[in-house]
Structures are given as C-alpha cells and as structure tokens.
Amino acid sequence: MDTLELRPSDKPRAIDPEEWKVRVDLAACYRLIAHFGWDDLILTHNSARVPGTTDQILINPMGLMFNEITASNLLKVDLGGNLVEPSEYEPIYAGIVIHGAIYLGRPDVQCVIHTHTEADIAVGALEEGLLPLSQWAMRFYNRLGYHDYEGVSLDLDERERLRQSIGSHPVLVLRNHGLLATGRNVAEAFSLAYHFERSAEAQLKIMAAVAAGAKMVVPSPETCERQAALFAGNEPRLQGQREWPALLRLADKLDPSYRT
Numbered sequence: 001m002d003t004l005e006l007r008p009s010d011k012p013r014a015i016d017p018e019e020w021k022v023r024v025d026l027a028a029c030y031r032l033i034a035h036f037g038w039d040d041l042i043l044t045h046n047s048a049r050v051p052g053t054t055d056q057i058l059i060n061p062m063g064l065m066f067n068e069i070t071a072s073n074l075l076k077v078d079l080g081g082n083l084v085e086p087s088e089y090e091p092i093y094a095g096i097v098i099h100g101a102i103y104l105g106r107p108d109v110q111c112v113i114h115t116h117t118e119a120d121i122a123v124g125a126l127e128e129g130l131l132p133l134s135q136w137a138m139r140f141y142n143r144l145g146y147h148d149y150e151g152v153s154l155d156l157d158e159r160e161r162l163r164q165s166i167g168s169h170p171v172l173v174l175r176n177h178g179l180l181a182t183g184r185n186v187a188e189a190f191s192l193a194y195h196f197e198r199s200a201e202a203q204l205k206i207m208a209a210v211a212a213g214a215k216m217v218v219p220s221p222e223t224c225e226r227q228a229a230l231f232a233g234n235e236p237r238l239q240g241q242r243e244w245p246a247l248l249r250l251a252d253k254l255d256p257s258y259r260t
C-alpha cells in the first residue's frame with residue numbers, strides 16, 4: 001500500500017493551547033468580517049498579539065481572501081514584519097507598519113482590526129467625523145482618535161504619529177482610509193468595529209435625510225457623556241464578551257474550516 005509522505009508544511013505543528021485559542025478567535029474574526037461585508041478583497045488586515053509575547057503578532061498572509069483564513073495559516077511575525085515561523089506567504093507590509101504602531105505603543109492592546117468600508121471612509125472624510133446620533137455611537141463620544149491621511153502606510157516614521165493619534169482611545173479613524181479598532185481580546189475589538197460600522201451607516205442615512213430637508217435631533221452633551229461613561233464603566237468586563245460565543249456559533253454554521 002502506498003503511503004503519503006507529509007511535506008514539511010503539512011506536518012501538524014505543536015502550538016501552545018493559548019496561542020491556538022487566539023488563532024481560532026482571530027480566524028473567526030476574519031470570517032465574520034467577510035460575512036458582514038466589511039472585507040476589501042485581499043486587502044486590510046487584522047491581528048492579535050501572540051500570548052506571552054510583547055513583540056510577536058498573528059496576521060493574515062498576503063493573497064488570501066478573508067474566507068480562506070484559518071487558525072493555522074495565520075502568519076506569526078515580529079513587529080518588523082519578519083516571519084517568526086516559516087511560511088510560503090508574506091505579510092502585507094502596510095499592515096505591519098500600522099499594527100506594529102499600536103502594539104508598540106499600547107501594551108494593553110491584544111487585537112487590532114482594520115477595515116476599509118464605505119461608511120467608515122465616508123464618516124472619516126467628514127471634518128466633524130463621527131457624531132453622537134445613535135446609541136451605537138455613544139460609546140465613541142469623546143473617545144475616538146483621528147489620523148490624517150499620509151498615503152499608503154509604508155513608512156515606519158508614521159508609527160509615532162499613529163501612536164499619537166490614537167492616544168489612549170480604543171478606536172482610531174484613519175481619515176480617507178478606514179478604521180482601526182483595538183481590543184484587549186479579539187471579541188472586544190470586533191464589538192467596537194461592529195458598533196462603529198453601525199454608527200457610521202446610521203449617520204450617513206441621517207445626513208442624507210437632513211440634506212433632503214429633514215431636521216435632525218442630537219442628544220445633549222451631558223446625555224452623550226453619561227452614556228459613554230456607562231459603556232466604559234462596564235470595565236473590567238470587556239465589551240463584546242457576551243455576543244462572542246454566539247458569533248462563533250455563526251462562524252461555525254457558515255464554515256467551520258476556520259478552526260483548522
């Protein structure tokens with residue numbers, strides 16, 4: 001009987017259980033972003049810090065659609081973009097610049113989600129940015145950074161400016177480009193990306209209605225601040241934890257291969 005010889009890349013790797021859990025969550029995050037339509041062909045990138053390290057992250061291989069991402073094909077790279085483990089793929093360099101800026105400056109951040117959606121880009125292109133026009137938007141009231149567009153992020157010099165732009169905020173609007181949502185785990189970053197997306201979509205509909213002659217009502221600054229503080233006051237419980245198991249069930253129904 002013939003036997004199949006495993007190629008080196010096919011051999012199962014011994015992966016630390018904590019790292020494997022993060023890989024599964026991050027792979028699910030890619031599939032869910034594709035499911036909700038926030039992906040952009042093979043572009044954009046989402047990452048997670050490798051547990052127990054300060055300078056290693058997991059990130060997508062360049063060239064794969066988000067629905068092809070699995071726990072095991074995520075690349076492990078250092079913050080200079082060098083592969084820590086061999087792979088036939090390379091990371092997207094702009095992703096290394098952007099994500100590395102956040103991980104270097106924010107030890108609290110364990111996951112970074114980066115989207116290019118029409119709603120994110122449209123709201124980021126407005127001088128006033130995101131307005132507190134919906135309950136979704138309240139969590140970002142006075143808790144949002146903005147970063148002016150400098151072209152595709154290929155210059156490591158931009159990292160310091162990105163760090164200054166996000167400050168201690170959980171989310172950074174990349175004007176004319178997209179969004180960065182951070183989290184202390186994958187679920188929290190996903191939750192923030194979700195709420196920002198819905199906020200931006202609602203704002204654009206409201207602004208279109210206003211442009212057509214409708215009158216807009218805006219909650220008072222006191223109400224917005226109180227609600228934003230209430231959302232933030234849920235700490236130390238992280239945002240997004242209650243819905244994440246349900247989102248994983250959704251990812252399983254869509255295609256459980258992300259777990260491989």
Ligand SMILES: [Zn+2]
Nearest residue numbers: 044116177178
């Ligand atoms: Zn981008």
